[in-house]
Amino acid sequence: MDQEQELRLVAEDGKAWDPRRSVQNSILYLEQNYASVLSVQSLADAARLPRWQYLRVFKQLTGNTPSGYLTYLRMEKAKQLLRQPEGKVWEIGLQVGYRDEQYFYRRFKQVTGIAPGEYARLNRIALQVTDWRGNRCNVPLASRRIIYDDASTLGDLLVLGISPVGANIRCYPVTEQLQETKEIGFPLELDKVRALQPDLVLLSRYGYEHAEPISEMAPIVGLNEYAPMERRMLKLGEILDLRDEAQRWLHAYSERREAIWHKLRSRIEPGETAAVLYYTDNGDLYLLHRRRGLAKILYHPLGFRMSEKHGQLRPQRGSYYISLDPKRLAVLLHADRLFVFYRSSLSEAKARNELHRLPDWDGLPAVRAGKVYYLHEQWNGEDALCSEAVLEHFADFWE
Known part of the structure; x- marks a missing residue:
């Protein structure tokens, strides 16, 4: 059954024909089929009224023109859909009868005074x-x-x-x-x-x-x-x-990290390894295992590698660090470079002096080569803001 036949049946609802009721039936049809392409002439023809009379009765019943009332219906439905958690603007435009996304955007803003995306942000229930x-x-x-x-x-x-x-x-x-x-x-x-x-x-x-x-x-x-x-x-x-904002930040961070390594590649040898250590004020030494903090920059595909021994070690479940036995440093730390974080309660000089007193420390490859870099623990922060700062100063850490 085509649209014209449907409208005709609505107009001829089995009762004696009455112009006012016929227009009311066409209004009901509009309310149920607001997403369809409907002309005033087709509505008037289905109601068996001349166009001028149909418009006059329609105005008396709704206070609006058919096109204005159709816009009202579409906008009300659009607002309802935009309040839903996962509504997408372009999909909602299609659902309420607008094939052109930009036209839907303009009409919505014209009617409501606000863009559909902004309306969604301000009015979604949850x-x-x-x-x-x-x-x-x-x-x-x-x-x-x-x-x-x-x-x-x-x-x-x-x-x-x-x-x-x-x-x-x-x-x-x-x-x-x-x-x-x-x-x-x-x-x-x-x-x-x-x-x-x-x-x-x-x-x-x-x-x-x-x-x-x-x-x-x-x-x-x-x-x-x-x-x-x-x-x-x-x-x-x-x-x-804020999905788009999060994606943009991550993309920008990744691009900056890669650009920095393109500039720094000449400072390292192919396959050169590095390890990140953490020294406490209790004299404990830990190896950072996961790619967090500074490590997520160090172990970039263009950057340093983990030594084979380092890669085989595993921290306890839920931990980022592996406790190192001072008597086994020669076995565990075969990295070409060492980045050592020290607690804020220590000075760099104190941390350096205490580490030199550990067995085998001075015999480690990185120590012998003078490639140990001491950093305050603040530079090992894992959050996004700290990661931006670390990236900005990364090249200075190991000049």
Whole structure:
């Protein structure tokens, strides 16, 4: 059955023909078929009325013209779809009857005063996301009062242009973005969270023990601060409806890292190896195993390699570091270069002197070659903001 036959049946609903009821039936048809291509003439013909009379009765019933009423129906449906979590602007335009995405964009903005994408950002009821535990969470879109409890990855949020109202900032470098951010304590203090009246709380794995009482204050999402930076950024982009921003940041970071290594390749020999160590104020020495912090720059395809022995070592589950036995350094550390991070409670000179007293330290290949580089632990930060800073200064670390 074609559209004209459908309209005719609507007009002839089995009752005695009445112009007013016939137009009402055509309005009902419009409301059910707003995405179809409908002309005023076809509506008038189906109602068995001359065009001028159909328009007059239509105006009396709706206060609008058929085309204006059709636009109203389409815009109302578009707004409804744009409030849904996963609605895409171009798909919604098609669903409500606009084949041209740009025309839909212009009409929507003309009617509502705001672009469809912006309307979606401001009006979506909730975005459903899955946290690292597999829990489904309803996240309010356009959240403005966000609390973030993990200091080690706080910079992930900052590079996306989000300044939290509360965070664990006591040990975080002071930045302009954190001027208005309030300290929430470590461990997290519930009274401080409650006082900030958040509309979204992002909890780390260690902060998740407070999930139940905090969920009574605001929606929560559990984050895995131990995940690689790329996965963390993509998850934040999903949660905050900033997917494009997260993707752009990751792409720019990757491009900068590759460009830096193209400039530095002449400074290393083919196959040259490196290892990242961490020295504590207790005299303990650790080998960084995973590609985090500085290591994710060092072990770029154009950069250094892990030694074969290094690659065979495995940290304990959930750890980034491997404890090194001082008596086995000659066996474990065959890297051509060593990057040594020392605790903030130590000076570089103190760390250097103490390491030279370890058995076999002076006999290590990198030490004999004068290719050991001492760095303050702040340069081994894993979050996105710190990663930008490390990339900027990377070439200076091993001149």
